[in-house]
Amino acid sequence: xxxxxxxxxxxxxxxxxxxxxxxxxxxxxxxxxxxxxxxxxxxxxxxxxxxxxxxxxxxxxxxxxxxxxxxxxxxxxxxxxxxxxxxxxxxxxxxxxxxxxxxxxxxxxxxxxxxxxxxxxxxxxxxxxxxxxxxxxxxxxxxxxxxxxxxxxxxxxxxxxxxxxxxxxxxxxxxxxxxxxxxxxxxxxxxxxxxxxxxxxxxxxxxxxxxxxxxxxxxxxxxxxxxxxxxxxxxxxxxxxxxxxxxxxxxxxxxxxxxxxxxxxxxxxxxxxxxxxxxxxxxxxxxxxxxxxxxxxxxxxxxxxxxxxxxxxxxxxxxxxxxxxxxxxxxxxxxxxxxxxxxxxxxxxxxxxxxxxxxxxxxxxxxxxxxxxxxxxxxxxxxxxxxxxxxxxxxxxx
Amino acid sequence: xxxxxxxxxxxxxxxxxxxxxxxxxxxxxxxxxxxxxxxxxxxxxxxxxxxxxxxxxxxxxxxxxxxxxxxxxxxxxxxxxxxxxxxxxxxxxxxxxxxxxxxxxxxxxxxxxxxxxxxxxxxxxxxxxxxxxxxxxxxxxxxxxxxxxxxxxxxxxxxxxxxxxxxxxxxxxxxxxxxxxxxxxxxxxxxxxxxxxxxxxxxxxxxxxxxxxxxxxxxxxxxxxxxxxxxxxxxxxxxxxxxxxxxxxxxxxxxxxxxxxxxxxxxxxxxxxxxxxxxxxxxxxxxxxxxxxxxxxxxxxxxxxxxxxxxxxxxxxxxxxxxxxxxxxxxxxxxxxxxxxxxxxxxxxxxxxxxxxxxxxxxxxxxxxxx
Numbered sequence: 001x002x003x004x005x006x007x008x009x010x011x012x013x014x015x016x017x018x019x020x021x022x023x024x025x026x027x028x029x030x031x032x033x034x035x036x037x038x039x040x041x042x043x044x045x046x047x048x049x050x051x052x053x054x055x056x057x058x059x060x061x062x063x064x065x066x067x068x069x070x071x072x073x074x075x076x077x078x079x080x081x082x083x084x085x086x087x088x089x090x091x092x093x094x095x096x097x098x099x100x101x102x103x104x105x106x107x108x109x110x111x112x113x114x115x116x117x118x119x120x121x122x123x124x125x126x127x128x129x130x131x132x133x134x135x136x137x138x139x140x141x142x143x144x145x146x147x148x149x150x151x152x153x154x155x156x157x158x159x160x161x162x163x164x165x166x167x168x169x170x171x172x173x174x175x176x177x178x179x180x181x182x183x184x185x186x187x188x189x190x191x192x193x194x195x196x197x198x199x200x201x202x203x204x205x206x207x208x209x210x211x212x213x214x215x216x217x218x219x220x221x222x223x224x225x226x227x228x229x230x231x232x233x234x235x236x237x238x239x240x241x242x243x244x245x246x247x248x249x250x251x252x253x254x255x256x257x258x259x260x261x262x263x264x265x266x267x268x269x270x271x272x273x274x275x276x277x278x279x280x281x282x283x284x285x286x287x288x289x290x291x292x293x294x295x296x297x298x299x300x301x302x303x304x305x306x307x308x309x310x311x312x313x314x315x316x317x318x319x320x321x322x323x324x325x326x327x328x329x330x331x332x333x334x335x336x337x338x339x340x341x342x343x344x345x346x347x348x349x350x351x352x353x354x355x356x357x358x359x360x361x362x363x364x365x366x367x368x369x370x371x372x373x374x375x376x377x378x379x380x381x382x383x384x385x386x387x388x389x390x391x392x393x394x395x396x397x398x
Numbered sequence: 399x400x401x402x403x404x405x406x407x408x409x410x411x412x413x414x415x416x417x418x419x420x421x422x423x424x425x426x427x428x429x430x431x432x433x434x435x436x437x438x439x440x441x442x443x444x445x446x447x448x449x450x451x452x453x454x455x456x457x458x459x460x461x462x463x464x465x466x467x468x469x470x471x472x473x474x475x476x477x478x479x480x481x482x483x484x485x486x487x488x489x490x491x492x493x494x495x496x497x498x499x500x501x502x503x504x505x506x507x508x509x510x511x512x513x514x515x516x517x518x519x520x521x522x523x524x525x526x527x528x529x530x531x532x533x534x535x536x537x538x539x540x541x542x543x544x545x546x547x548x549x550x551x552x553x554x555x556x557x558x559x560x561x562x563x564x565x566x567x568x569x570x571x572x573x574x575x576x577x578x579x580x581x582x583x584x585x586x587x588x589x590x591x592x593x594x595x596x597x598x599x600x601x602x603x604x605x606x607x608x609x610x611x612x613x614x615x616x617x618x619x620x621x622x623x624x625x626x627x628x629x630x631x632x633x634x635x636x637x638x639x640x641x642x643x644x645x646x647x648x649x650x651x652x653x654x655x656x657x658x659x660x661x662x663x664x665x666x667x668x669x670x671x672x673x674x675x676x677x678x679x680x681x682x683x684x685x686x687x688x689x690x691x692x693x694x695x696x697x698x699x700x701x702x703x704x705x706x707x708x709x710x711x712x713x714x715x716x717x718x719x720x721x722x723x724x725x726x727x728x729x730x731x732x733x734x735x736x737x738x739x740x741x742x743x744x745x746x747x748x749x750x751x752x753x754x755x756x757x758x759x760x761x762x763x764x765x766x767x768x769x
Contacts, residue, residue, distance in 0.1 A: 036678035037694075075471070076673075263682050263699065270677035270695065280673040284664040285432035285693040285707070287655070296683040301433070301694055309681075 004119035005055045005084055007140055007197075009048050010108055013041060013128035014061030014101055019249045022374030022392040023349055028060060029248065030128030031067040033332045033350065035260050035269055036300040036313050039070060040247060042278040043133070044126045045077045045086070050274055051136035053124065055084035057114050059107045061091055061100060070279060077277045089114060103218030109207040115200070123203050125196040125220065131256050131267065132193075132244040133274050139238045140197055149202040149233040150225065152176065153195035155240045165191035166221045168237050176235040181221045190237060193244060196220065202233065243267040250370050250390075254347055257313045257330045261296055281316035281333065291322050300333075307337065315350075324354075328364045332375075341379075345387065349375035355383070358396070362387040401535045403517035404480070404597070405444035405452035406506065407437060409463055411499060412524040412591070414558045415642045418762050419742065424456060426523025427463040428641060429725050429743070431654045431663075432693040432706050435466055436641060437523045438671045439663075441473045444519060446668055447531035451480030453509050455502050457487050457495055466672050473670045485509055499615040503604050510601055518600050522591035526639040526650065528663050529592060534632050538594045541569055543630035545595045545620070550634045552588040555580060557642040561589040561616055565631035574624055576616050587631065590638055637662050648740060648760045651706050651723045655689055676709050684715070700730070714749070721757070739763065 017029025024032065030041035041058075048056050056079060060067055067088075074086035089111045091100045101107035108115075108125065115123060122143065124136055134153070143151040154168050162183075168190045169178035180186065206224050210216050216223045229235055243266060247253040259266040269276050283302025288294055292305040299305065302317035307324035315333040320326055323340040332350040337343055341354045346361040347370060354360055358379045361371035369388030379385060380396030409426035419428045426437035437454075444452055452475060456463060470482030487495030488505040496502040510518065517538070519531050529548065538546040549563050563574045564587065580586060595603075603619060612618035620629065637659050639650035653659050663669065676695030681687060686701045695710035700717035707713075708725045714732035721738045724730070728741045731749035738755035742765035747753070751769055755761030763769060 076675075261680065263680075263697070270680070270697070275675050276677070277675050280675065282668060282670065284660065284669070285691040286679065287657075287660065288687040288690050288692060290689045292688065294681045294687055295685065297681045298678045299681065299692070300678040313678075 002119055003083060004121075006120060007053055007055075007122040007124055007136075008115050008118050008120040009044075009053050009056040009124040009126055009136070010111070010115065011041070011044055011048075011056055011058045011126045011128055012104055012107060013058050013067060014064075014107060015127075015129060015248075016062040017129065017248060020253065021250065021390045022372050023250075023253075023347065024063070025374055025392055026063055027066045028062050028064060028128075031070055032247075032253070033315055034131065034247065034253070035257060036298045036315050037281065038269070038276060038278045040131065041067065041071070041128045042077075042276055043131050044128060045071075045074075045079065046274075046276045046278075047132075047134050047136060048124075048126075049077050049079060049277065051134075051140075053136060054079060054081055055118055055120075056086045057089045057111055058086060058128075059089045059101065059111065061107070064088070064090060072279075076279045084118065087114065103223075104220045105207060105210055105224045106218035108203075109211050109218070112204065112207065116204075120200050123198045123200050125194075125198070127194040129248050130193070130244060130246055132240075132242065133267075133271075133276075134195070134240060134242070134244075136195075136197075139195070139240075142238050143197045143199075143236070146174075146236045147234065148175075148236040149199050150228055151197045151236045151238050152225070153193040153240050154190045154237040155193055155244050156189050157191045159186070159189045162186035162189045162191065166194075166225075168192055170237045174237045174239070176229065176237055179221075179225050179229055179235075190239075192221065193240060194221075196225075197238075202228070206231075250347065250372060254330060254370050258311070258328075260298055260313065261311065283316050289322075292320075329361070338381075344371075346371040346373065348373045351376045353378045355379060355381040355396075357382040358384070360385045401517065401532065401539065402515040403447070403449050403519050403531070403535055403594070404510075404513050404515045405440075405449050405519045405521060405531075406455060407440050407444075407452060407521045407523050408455045408499065408502060409437065409460065409523050410455075410457040411502070411522050412557075412559075412642075413459075415524070415556075416644055416647060418644050418764070419647065420459070422459060422742075422765055423462040424458075424460050424523070425641070427460075427466055428647075429708060430526060430641070430647075430651065432691045432708050434669065434671045435463075436526065437463070437466070438473075438669055439526050439528075440521045440523050441475070442669045443527070443529050443531050444521070445473050445475065445670065447519075447535070449519065449531065450475065450477055451483065451513065451515065453483045453485045453506060455485045455506060457502070460486070468672065472672050480513075483509060498613060500604070500607055500613055500619070503600070503615065504608060507601060507604055510597060510604075513597065516597060518595055518597050520593040520595065524641050525590050525592070526641065526663070527590070527634065527636055528669075529634055529636065531592075531594075534592070534594050537569075537632050538630070541630045542628060543570075543594075544599055544628040545593060546630045546632050547571065547574075547589050547620075548592040548594075548632045548634050549587045549589045550638045551585050552640075553583065553585055555586065555588055555642075556646055557640070559616075561620070562586045563589055563631050565633075569630045569632070571624060571629040571631045574621055574629075576621060587633075588640075590634065590640060594632075644740070644760065644762060645758055648723065648738075648757065652704065652721070654691055654706060655704065660691075674709060679707075685713075700732075700734075708743075723760075742766075745769070 013030040017024040079086035286303040300316040306322040307320040367387035374392030383396030409424040679696040716733040735752040746768040
């Protein structure tokens, strides 16, 4: 008997994430730090293993080095398996041709042999830019129950934002009769979450057809899903209720980090019944000094806090020196905020030094927008970074 | 990689010193500094010296130790050749498990014989330090020593069993005492239970001891042969915390709040421990935390001062926790007052309780208790 996996997950992680600006200068979006110790990709990977899916192909293309290193052999997610496990799938040179991934559907098409190796009945397509907890097994059960060719996870969004999404127009039983990609005048507010389950043979068939089609942009939302619907395939929506956030923009990334705070947070990463696994920092417990004040914040291991931290999320090994104030901000690992410096309403990437007395951003109520500091830069003593600025070079004289 | 060595950690041998914390676990698996167990310091020092094989000698109560160690991957010790090798007591129906260090060593001769490394670093899992084992090995080679004993200068001792050494100018130890009476205020060279010896030499010692029916490594071997063997002392000047009693445990825990101590121990960030995937700690609006170490997974709503919080500790609203060591998953309800308290794992302190100890006699709450 051929060994097989019932369901193989394919995780699209090639996106550049250009709307995250300086944060994705050198790394792929799914590798962006989130929630003090996580990276965005921890969420779909943890969802997979928690849902009993242990075979995951991660399709990378844009700046994959850090993401590849982070995933490694998959051990932190229990995805180091002798049959299955997590595999990085980069574009490769084939005998006949070699090409970059052209669209989401093309990326999957080019890795057909990877999927077929596991002889799966179902393929789960995921993207690496959302923060959410979801049991894919329940969705798979729904897919099997309806006998659909494709099931699309969907969530209700505010009508005013519906035109930013792929919108599903569905019948009472949840079957889809129309699929509109970012419609100007949406008929419903049921948005596709970019999570699809296909019956494997249907997926292979439509990917092959799409590849031959001239002028196709080789995208699931624009090409493959509409083609399936046109051909009369049975397509169902799967309603998801719960927290789901696309963190593809600076403001969404900031907000989603803030959603973790409080006793009863909008999104709880501390829920032990659905653990979010990640690569853990090698660091001692955080130290909060006599002079420190830490209020309504999340602080990761290895931090040393001597100043004031309010309404903020701090990743591992961040130092906030005496007199420094960090407020309404997301600070990523190894960053140092020196004496009397202030950081307000900002996202500061890894390994940044904000020198003494420097001022980054402004109070949230006065700010023009979120200030962003890219990784490995220094803001000189007493220098100022205006609110809303996105900076990826040293600021001020050193 | 000039020097090759295996590590051996005796996890139970000092259990008697701190029954409060070692009744459910081995000495080596006593939790320390918020997210570690004592064995993490021994293991990390060995691993950081390039040692990739460590035998773990156990006797009893080693379930929590095995759970902690797992496959050894968190210390980079999940290896095809070597890695972590558990050495539970070797005994049959008629023989009881080993009673002393010498018998423990006899029980692991098979392990020692099958290794190929030149040296053995013998380690009791009872001390917290950042000891450069590679430097000890270098010293051992340069001194052409048979045995190198690591010692530090102590002004008091609080242990059931201890050895003091007198090295001469060259470092050679020509006399050593077992459990000598000490006057208060005297400085002594206290052996810190870390020793380096050539593997073949160690096997010879054990062999001879078996044939001559000896039963104490300290008395019958070290003390008796101190003149004829080349025993050298390696002086360790760094921070050392020997966990020899509950008050000492408390005192050394509090020393982790000292920046210099913390930076010496953890500065280069390579003390390894088991990973548990806890969420980062949350400080709720209105919480106040001063001069404390907080591990991951904590949720703090109250006031915490001069304390060590292990993973997953909750401190409820209106509670004040001062000078405490709260181990993993301790839950402190609302409006409690805790001062100089040590809670073992999974302790629940219900709302409005007041517990107080003092530095010399911290109030101890045993594992799993609900108050």
